[in-house]
Amino acid sequence: MSTATNDVKPEVKMVSVTIEGRTTSVPEGTTIIEAAKTVGVLIPHYCYHPGLPVAGVCRMCLVDVEKFPKLAPACATTVMEGQVVSVHSEKAREARKGVLEFLLINHPLDCPVCDQSGECELQDYTFQEGRAESRYEEPKRFNPVEDFGGDVLYVPNRCILCTRCVRFMGDVVEEPVLNVSERGDRAFIGKAEGHDLTDAWAGNVVDLCPVGALLSKDFLNKARAWELDRSASICTGCSQGCNVTVETRDNTVVRLKPRSNTAVNHFYLCEQGRLDYRWINRRDRLDQPKVRVDGEWRTVDWEDALDAAAAALAGKRVTVLASPNCSNETLFLAERMIARQGGSGVFRVMLGAEAPLRGVEDLSLRAERAANATGARLLGYADLAQGAPIVNANDVLLVLDDVLEGELPTALTGMMSSGAIVVHVGTTLPAVLEGRAQVALPTTNHTEEEGTFTNLRGRVQRFLQARTAPGLARPSWYVMSDLVERLGAGEGRYMASAVFDQLAATHASFAGLSYATLALRGLPVIDAAERDVLAPTVAV
Amino acid sequence: MTYGPSSGQLVRPPEHHHDEPYVPVFTGARRDELDTILSRYPTKMAALLPALWMVQDTYGWVSEPAVEEVASVLDLTPAYVKGVLSFYTMYHQHPVGKHFVQVCTTTPCNVCGAEDVVKAFLEHTGCGELGVTSPDNRFTVIEVECLGACGFATPVMINNEFIESVTPERVARIVAEHD
Amino acid sequence: MGFPHPSHERETPVLSKYFGDPEARTLAGWRARGGYASFEKALGMDPVEIQNIVKDSGLRGRGGAGFPTGIKWSFMKPDGKTHYLCCNADESEPGTFKDREIMRWTPHALIEGVAIGAHAIYAETAYIYIRGEYSEPIRIMQAAVAEAYAAGILGANAMGTGKRVDVHIHRGAGAYICGEETALMNSLEGRRGNPRIKPPFPAVAGLFGQPTTINNVETLAAVPHILREGAEWYQQLGREDNPRSRGTKLFSVCGNIARPGNYEVTMGFPFGEFLNDMCGGALPGREIKAVIPGGSSVPILTREEAENTFMDYEGMVASGTMLGSGGVIVFDDRQDMVRQIARLARFYAHESCAQCSQCREGTAWTTRILERISAGQGNARDFDTLLSIADNMTGKTICVLSDSCATPVVSGLKKFRHEFEAKLGPDHSRGVVPVLLTSNRTVAA
Numbered sequence A: 001m002s003t004a005t006n007d008v009k010p011e012v013k014m015v016s017v018t019i020e021g022r023t024t025s026v027p028e029g030t031t032i033i034e035a036a037k038t039v040g041v042l043i044p045h046y047c048y049h050p051g052l053p054v055a056g057v058c059r060m061c062l063v064d065v066e067k068f069p070k071l072a073p074a075c076a077t078t079v080m081e082g083q084v085v086s087v088h089s090e091k092a093r094e095a096r097k098g099v100l101e102f103l104l105i106n107h108p109l110d111c112p113v114c115d116q117s118g119e120c121e122l123q124d125y126t127f128q129e130g131r132a133e134s135r136y137e138e139p140k141r142f143n144p145v146e147d148f149g150g151d152v153l154y155v156p157n158r159c160i161l162c163t164r165c166v167r168f169m170g171d172v173v174e175e176p177v178l179n180v181s182e183r184g185d186r187a188f189i190g191k192a193e194g195h196d197l198t199d200a201w202a203g204n205v206v207d208l209c210p211v212g213a214l215l216s217k218d219f220l221n222k223a224r225a226w227e228l229d230r231s232a233s234i235c236t237g238c239s240q241g242c243n244v245t246v247e248t249r250d251n252t253v254v255r256l257k258p259r260s261n262t263a264v265n266h267f268y269l270c271e272q273g274r275l276d277y278r279w280i281n282r283r284d285r286l287d288q289p290k291v292r293v294d295g296e297w298r299t300v301d302w303e304d305a306l307d308a309a310a311a312a313l314a315g316k317r318v319t320v321l322a323s324p325n326c327s328n329e330t331l332f333l334a335e336r337m338i339a340r341q342g343g344s345g346v347f348r349v350m351l352g353a354e355a356p357l358r359g360v361e362d363l364s365l366r367a368e369r370a371a372n373a374t375g376a377r378l379l380g381y382a383d384l385a386q387g388a389p390i391v392n393a394n395d396v397l398l399v400l401d402d403v404l405e406g407e408l409p410t411a412l413t414g415m416m417s418s419g420a421i422v423v424h425v426g427t428t429l430p431a432v433l434e435g436r437a438q439v440a441l442p443t444t445n446h447t448e449e450e451g452t453f454t455n456l457r458g459r460v461q462r463f464l465q466a467r468t469a470p471g472l473a474r475p476s477w478y479v480m481s482d483l484v485e486r487l488g489a490g491e492g493r494y495m496a497s498a499v500f501d502q503l504a505a506t507h508a509s510f511a512g513l514s515y516a517t518l519a520l521r522g523l524p525v526i527d528a529a530e531r532d533v534l535a536p537t538v539a540v
Numbered sequence B: 001m002t003y004g005p006s007s008g009q010l011v012r013p014p015e016h017h018h019d020e021p022y023v024p025v026f027t028g029a030r031r032d033e034l035d036t037i038l039s040r041y042p043t044k045m046a047a048l049l050p051a052l053w054m055v056q057d058t059y060g061w062v063s064e065p066a067v068e069e070v071a072s073v074l075d076l077t078p079a080y081v082k083g084v085l086s087f088y089t090m091y092h093q094h095p096v097g098k099h100f101v102q103v104c105t106t107t108p109c110n111v112c113g114a115e116d117v118v119k120a121f122l123e124h125t126g127c128g129e130l131g132v133t134s135p136d137n138r139f140t141v142i143e144v145e146c147l148g149a150c151g152f153a154t155p156v157m158i159n160n161e162f163i164e165s166v167t168p169e170r171v172a173r174i175v176a177e178h179d
Numbered sequence C: 001m002g003f004p005h006p007s008h009e010r011e012t013p014v015l016s017k018y019f020g021d022p023e024a025r026t027l028a029g030w031r032a033r034g035g036y037a038s039f040e041k042a043l044g045m046d047p048v049e050i051q052n053i054v055k056d057s058g059l060r061g062r063g064g065a066g067f068p069t070g071i072k073w074s075f076m077k078p079d080g081k082t083h084y085l086c087c088n089a090d091e092s093e094p095g096t097f098k099d100r101e102i103m104r105w106t107p108h109a110l111i112e113g114v115a116i117g118a119h120a121i122y123a124e125t126a127y128i129y130i131r132g133e134y135s136e137p138i139r140i141m142q143a144a145v146a147e148a149y150a151a152g153i154l155g156a157n158a159m160g161t162g163k164r165v166d167v168h169i170h171r172g173a174g175a176y177i178c179g180e181e182t183a184l185m186n187s188l189e190g191r192r193g194n195p196r197i198k199p200p201f202p203a204v205a206g207l208f209g210q211p212t213t214i215n216n217v218e219t220l221a222a223v224p225h226i227l228r229e230g231a232e233w234y235q236q237l238g239r240e241d242n243p244r245s246r247g248t249k250l251f252s253v254c255g256n257i258a259r260p261g262n263y264e265v266t267m268g269f270p271f272g273e274f275l276n277d278m279c280g281g282a283l284p285g286r287e288i289k290a291v292i293p294g295g296s297s298v299p300i301l302t303r304e305e306a307e308n309t310f311m312d313y314e315g316m317v318a319s320g321t322m323l324g325s326g327g328v329i330v331f332d333d334r335q336d337m338v339r340q341i342a343r344l345a346r347f348y349a350h351e352s353c354a355q356c357s358q359c360r361e362g363t364a365w366t367t368r369i370l371e372r373i374s375a376g377q378g379n380a381r382d383f384d385t386l387l388s389i390a391d392n393m394t395g396k397t398i399c400v401l402s403d404s405c406a407t408p409v410v411s412g413l414k415k416f417r418h419e420f421e422a423k424l425g426p427d428h429s430r431g432v433v434p435v436l437l438t439s440n441r442t443v444a445a
Helices: A032-038 A090-105 A121-129 A164-172 A204-208 A271-275 A302-313 A330-341 A373-379 A410-416 A476-486 A496-506 A528-539 B027-037 B047-061 B064-073 B079-087 B114-125 B168-178 C027-032 C037-043 C046-057 C068-073 C100-105 C107-120 C135-150 C181-188 C218-228 C231-236 C271-278 C302-306 C315-317 C338-351 C357-374 C381-393 C401-415 C419-423
Strands: A013-020 A022-027 A062-065 A084-086 A146-149 A153-154 A178-181 A187-192 A215-216 A231-235 A242-251 A252-258 A291-294 A296-299 A320-321 A342-346 A395-402 A423-425 A439-442 A451-454 A459-463 B099-104 B139-144 B157-160 B161-163 C083-091 C124-131 C166-171 C212-216 C248-255 C263-268 C289-294 C327-332
Touching: A013 A032, A022 A032, A032 C231, A062 A090, A090 A121, A090 C357, A090 C381, A121 A476, A164 A178, A164 A204, A164 C218, A178 B079, A187 B079, A204 A215, A204 A252, A204 A410, A242 A476, A252 A271, A252 C135, A291 A302, A302 A395, A302 A423, A302 A476, A320 A330, A320 A410, A330 A342, A330 A373, A330 A395, A330 A476, A330 A496, A330 C289, A342 A373, A373 A451, A423 A476, A423 C027, A476 A496, B027 B047, B047 B064, B047 B079, B047 C166, B099 B114, B114 B139, B114 B168, B161 C135, C027 C107, C027 C135, C037 C107, C037 C218, C046 C068, C046 C107, C046 C218, C046 C231, C068 C212, C083 C107, C100 C107, C100 C135, C100 C218, C100 C248, C107 C124, C107 C135, C107 C218, C124 C135, C124 C181, C135 C166, C181 C212, C212 C218, C218 C231, C218 C248, C271 C289, C271 C302, C289 C302, C338 C357, C338 C401, C338 C419, C357 C381, C357 C401, C357 C419, C381 C401, C401 C419
Parallel strands: A013 A084, A320 A342, A320 A395, A395 A423, A423 A439, B099 B139, C083 C124, C083 C212, C124 C166, C248 C327
Antiparallel strands: A013 A022, A062 A084, A146 A153, A153 A215, A178 A187, A231 A242, A242 A252, A291 A296, A291 A439, A451 A459, B099 B157, B157 B161, C248 C263, C289 C327
16 A cells, blocks of 8 residues: 655665574664564663663663673663674673662562552562572661652652653653652652642653552552453543553453554553543443333333334434544444435534643644544544534434533534434433433443544554443444444444444545554554545556 | 761751741842853753852752742753752752851771761760751751862861861861851 | 972972962962963964874873873864863862862963863863862862953953963862763753763763863863973873873872872882882871772772882782872771771762662662671671672673772772671671661651
8 A cells, every 4th residue: 555655765774783692683773672672582671761861770771792891781772783782691680680689679678569569670570580589688768658749659669760750751741840859879759849740741650660669649559460451442532542551450440551652652641541531430321222112211122222223214314423432433334324314424522722742743632532533524424513414303313422411512402402313322321312312222332342443643543342341232333233234224244343344445545454454553544635646556 | 987868968957947038049140140150051051050059159058949949040940950959969958057067077087087076066066966957056067078188187168168187176166266 | 278298309290380389379470480371382283283292292181090181182073063171170089189289279270271172172162160169279260260361361362362262160069970071061061960871972972962072180280281391201201111101190198198198290100109208108106007099999909019009000000909080098007997998888879879770779788788897787698798789880880980889898808808807796697687767858848
């Protein structure tokens, strides 16, 4: 799908190095630590982080380089042609053992009550190659726990002074509210009184901290890392589409963590996305299909409910009122229904203030506070803010998910009072539909199903299932697939990937994409301009 | 010799003169002086150490509001300024006595009996303990690391005054001369 | 202000010629003694010419590392970038106080050396970074710089040649580590005095990211003399059988010695004669036990070792130590070496910048063990632990502060082990570790 371009890229000189006996070729200027990754060697480290300027202070990544008199820090040494690097030589292992011992002498060794336990790099490396017992016989240093504001708690006794947090706030957020205070073994991470970690992106210091020194107040004492189940997902907080890992304990989402994707969010996630997860666990879900009979809701089985919905929809013009948090798959199937029966689709998106992460290009908490408004647009849905479609009393209004929450704009109240039959497909039955809808079909939310979102830059990204569905709820694309088949608008598809394949075959923007090619990093859709150029080539 | 808070670090000082409103340092002639200093460097940040010296010369220590002022004058954040401030042991982050006495006790002076000089100062100033301000607020005595006048053991610094070859016998007189 | 001792007949006073002469401190007095003639001459020369003269003289860095000065200068090319010269006057190595005397007595000698150095490396701006504790040298240097500006020696039109040479005094604020060149640059930039990772080297990206040269006070102060008397003159000063260490060197002598102070001798002077003859030997009724010859960071010598050493870079290395900054610390038979080595370790623990794990934790741990041994609570395991920690602290960090802390421990344990052993207390078993928690910070109420 790539095109030959006339841009001549400057020739990158490649350098060949051998790391742990494995030879690799990397661009000139690559550090040893990054070169090692290309041959599957992880060099132990603390202060190094690919998203931050190199500090070279933890001295954990010292490696043995042939012909070098001293061990070299892999994070701060660039590769040279023909270099031979040994990560596990006796000398390098002894040096790391030494560092681990130094880092632990004043450490409280309170793993049993530490939130980081189980995902702590100090624990991991000590387990791998540290000393079995301590030689330290002196009193330990003690400093009190400090509230850094925002969601962050500082436990100085566990701190190894790697300065990742200081560099993140200084060089990435570009608001140096953290510092290293004092010096020698009295040093600690400090801040100024009255200047808290309130930036929209400050919470990332908790993820960046390799040990249990910076903790999330929200997650404090909530779960042990090894009890958690993890699934790849996408944040629905805004249209940036940050890659996240949904972490559940006993089927309850307890934490969202950023999942690195240098094309979208690098290593980061904002506070809004990070802390807005409780709704996922809400217990007042619609968990059984319902049909209104003689004005009263009656719980029915799926077949009856789908038949009722299909009967209501059959032969009618349909207006789809969709949530911009519906997946591409669901929106696509609804669009198929519109294509068959006539009608139109609109979505309603909430807006908020932008909050860019200054040190990273094109990363921001976006104004559109939903995951898939771009997907909706690409599939032909209109923004409600641009004007409401006309709904006749004879039409059917198909409501997809949580689009009717909060105070309704006049455009919506107009649609609601049109007299049209309302079919609701969603996770909860909104109050406004309680006495209004004809059929209510319970669906799963995005952590309970599989699907894709399209972010504001047109990148299509997959999300996976993280928890089980409540009651009889079914994935929304699955419900829509059943409806579409019943209405003769298409064949039923019972795998999300199959729905997506159909979408890719139908909509040129998505051409060439599939779950396999998207993998877990996503791919951009073809933009309109490029599509026009490409069309003839594809035909040949 | 016990290793605790090292020399140069103060234990918690008495809380005093805290209610007075902060009067900015960098106004009038001192602002002009700072501007002259700024003209010597390509960055504003480079004037941080000189600016902190000006604050300390004015108030005897660098308070939290002073940190805020320096930060705003040099386009830095207060946390950044505090990080730098706390690195350098000559800046006081807490109020100290009128005469801040630093006695060198590093090895070259130590072998010449510097610790007896410290004891003499603690006794004659009434401080009693290192890092503690005397009840009359006149003195604070600390041990300091190498003052770089090893051939003139024991050197003592009282504020910016440098006194060489101090012996325990000379201490009473030196204390008396500083009121 | 302490006055220096009168010059000994076997000294070769070049830098120290006017120590104790208050007139030499003023611009008029300095000019009367031939001052600023070399600078005037230098301004008429091509920088490469000056670099070559300094190269030929054999002058090597007097701050401790001993890198040839002319070669260091030749790294600076006329590349159109802004260049800086930093004069390292952050003399903080325990036992060293030579730069202090240069600045106190001959401030213009330094300013002249700095100005020549700036011209020689294509720099228009030079900073003299003086440690904060040197209140008196700072005052004198500031007055001298003001005089030099007023006389048109410095400024936009230095000595009427149309060339700009600015010299600024920058006061430190109490941090030993700022004597390390990259830490000094950070400190000058208004940062914490943290040493930087090299590369990039200062000649490529130094102060404010620009090509920079850092020279010690004594090095720069020697330059006007070399320009005036010629490279050959300097080249022939020193011991005949060692062509690599030339010129004169100021040695600071302190501790338990009859006549402490600064002595200027030619490179390669016999250390035994120096100590016993020139400096008057031990105090009455005492005997010299040990000597640290080059500032506290170099290995300790016993008296016998010291007496058989030549005072130059190679001579010191041959005896298993280093010339360092030339700070000679003398210990006599009264001194408890365990206690004094513990005190040295405490110095390094206090001065560690806190960047590297080994240094931050290792210096403090070493101090605690040594102080415990010193207090009679040591056990047999401690020696192995100390040596193992020292090994883990050596050659693994950004700068050499960590190594400097390990050095006296290793050499002390080797050469004075009997003193350590005599201190051991009843062996207490592991597990009865005192649980004493001390807070080392004051927290806002």
